[in-house]
Amino acid sequence: MISSTKKFFIALMLFLPAVASAQPNLVTTIKPLGLIANDIAGNHANVEVLLPDSASPHDYALRPSDLKKISAADAVFWVGPELELFLEKLLGDADNAVRLTTYPGMPVRYFDEGAHGHDDHDHHGHSHDGIDGHIWLGPDQSIVIAQAVKDKLVKLDPSHAKDYESNYARFKADLESAKSSLETRLSAIDNKGYFLFHDAYGYFEDAFKLNSLGHLTINPERKPGAKTLVAIRGAIKKGQAQCVFSEPQFNPAMVSTLVKGTDAKVLVLDPMATDLKVETNQYVDFLNQLGSQYLACFSEI
Structure with missing residues (x-):
């Protein structure tokens, strides 16, 4: 026989919300950003990449499933209109969007700095008159991208803040080591x-x-x-x-x-x-x- 006290607590537990909340769901526009986000998230957050491997971020048509994925995300990391112009209207004012070219501390370069000559000027899809949007190809810029992911995850999931901070510190150390090794080898050429x-x-x-x-x-x-x-x-x-x-x-x-x-x-x-x-x-x-x-x-x- 179950006592009346136990029956009360069983009934109470059925109506209480679950203590453990769902993991944060992060979406990145392109896979290199997904690699960075996953390095910081570890096992505590889900990371999805929006664009298929064969798609170009310069000129992509969103599908209904993409819109659903974006709206359901706790955070969407995108470079900015310098790269994904097709997302400017959708993410420009979105609460869950993190634009990386304007993130505090992001060192950006401009296309007119050291640009090589060419015989055609094409402004469709992305601009080559302003900020270079290919920030994930720079080691220093990628450290700031990782910081942006870490900062957002700490806000979304403060219970795992120490893990996110630790993952970020490891990411930075590993990246600086890889950069130093490549600098040595490339400088010898x-x-x-x-x-x-x-x-x-x-x-x-x-x-x-x-x-x-x-x-x-x-x-x-x-x-x-x-x-x-x-x-x-x-x-x-x-x-x-x-x-x-x-x-x-x-x-x-x-x-x-x-x-x-x-x-x-x-x-x-x-x-x-x-x-x-x-x-x-x-x-x-x-x-x-x-x-x-x-x-x-x-x-x-």
Whole structure:
């Protein structure tokens, strides 16, 4: 027999709300941001990436499922209209949105600083007159991104604040170690002549004192102009470039044509971490992957 006192407490427990609340749900627009967010969240928050691997953040059409994911998120981390212009109206004033280009302490660069010449100006999708939105490609900028995630999680889930602080400290230490190692290896390279497919790597190149000879296109959704291709082909034939970097989202045939009959290599830079997984990889894996491709261009590895 169950006593009347026990019956009372059983009934009371059935009507009490659960003590443990659901984990914070974080959404990042692109996978590299997801890698950073997951490094900080650890086991205490869920991290989802909005854009598929094959999609470009410069020009993406939101689906109904995307809108649902955004509205259900406790926090949505986006670079800003400099990259994801399609989200400007939706996230500009949203309470759950964290814009990273304007986050306190974010060191941004501008496209007109050290920009290489090109023969076409394309303002569709994202601007190349102001802030460079590819902030996740810079080690120093990524530390601020991690700080933004940590700050938001501490507010959303203060019971795990110490863990978030610890994860952030580990992230920063690991990133600074990886950066130092890459600086040492890249500084030993004398000739750094290369061309890029896409004008996106300024933050990485600033961090490691690299200078490309130019890029095939500003906006990856547009084909390079004929004048640009002729100029790049001429430079490659003169032996000025050790390699040309393509990207996995684009047909490499054009790049292969540019280097045909020369000693220049064709290598791939993946700014979107296509072959990495948020569940198993870390941001330092992404940074080291980029560094390895630059080193491969310069024949160290």
